[in-house]
Amino acid sequence: MLSPPLSSIEIEYAERCDREHARVCGDTRPPGLRRRLAAWRDGRLVRNALKVAGEPGLILDLACGSGRFWPVLAEHVNRVILASDNSQDMLDHARTHHPAALLKRVKTFQGSAFSIGLSANAVDCIFCLELFRHVPSREGRQALLQEFHRVSRDTVIVSVASRTPVEEEFCQAGFQVLNHQEFIPGSSVWRVYVLRKMG
Numbered sequence: 001m002l003s004p005p006l007s008s009i010e011i012e013y014a015e016r017c018d019r020e021h022a023r024v025c026g027d028t029r030p031p032g033l034r035r036r037l038a039a040w041r042d043g044r045l046v047r048n049a050l051k052v053a054g055e056p057g058l059i060l061d062l063a064c065g066s067g068r069f070w071p072v073l074a075e076h077v078n079r080v081i082l083a084s085d086n087s088q089d090m091l092d093h094a095r096t097h098h099p100a101a102l103l104k105r106v107k108t109f110q111g112s113a114f115s116i117g118l119s120a121n122a123v124d125c126i127f128c129l130e131l132f133r134h135v136p137s138r139e140g141r142q143a144l145l146q147e148f149h150r151v152s153r154d155t156v157i158v159s160v161a162s163r164t165p166v167e168e169e170f171c172q173a174g175f176q177v178l179n180h181q182e183f184i185p186g187s188s189v190w191r192v193y194v195l196r197k198m199g
Helices: 004-026 033-052 088-094 138-151 167-172
Strands: 058-062 080-085 106-110 123-128 152-161 175-182 190-197
Touching (some): 033 175, 033 190, 088 106
Parallel strands (some): 058 123, 080 106
Antiparallel strands (some): 175 190
């Protein structure tokens, strides 16, 4: 059903993430002002998106990498977090980055974002903040959105490059836009969308 180029998107994305993560892990200096501000802004965007999504109780962090957003996702004390990544090595490594109390709240499994190993309507919300915006083709985004529509029973949170014309694609896949926020208001860097499943 899925063509090989779609899985190559994940492989390329995973390799890029591995390189970036290795660079960050290898840098022993305290994070600079720019990195701290970006992390603060990321956290604020995620909190706002989760609020718009109705503070979902069961969330799937898709293409989760090192679990960068797990601390923010776990701020809601009753939230259950499922986390999936194409790379088992990255999932194993993610478990070295977070305290045990947080890890008890996160259930990880290896899998493809294009073919999620969960049943229909399995989670309240799919959170895919990084991978989606790195998918260059309309066909690839549509394949992801169709799978998100199948697995989420309510909402989806994704990010895109601000100039990517995706709102029509969201509608075609059966979603309505609840909200969007720009990483830097008025910039063309990237934008976070909260979508609600229709029908």
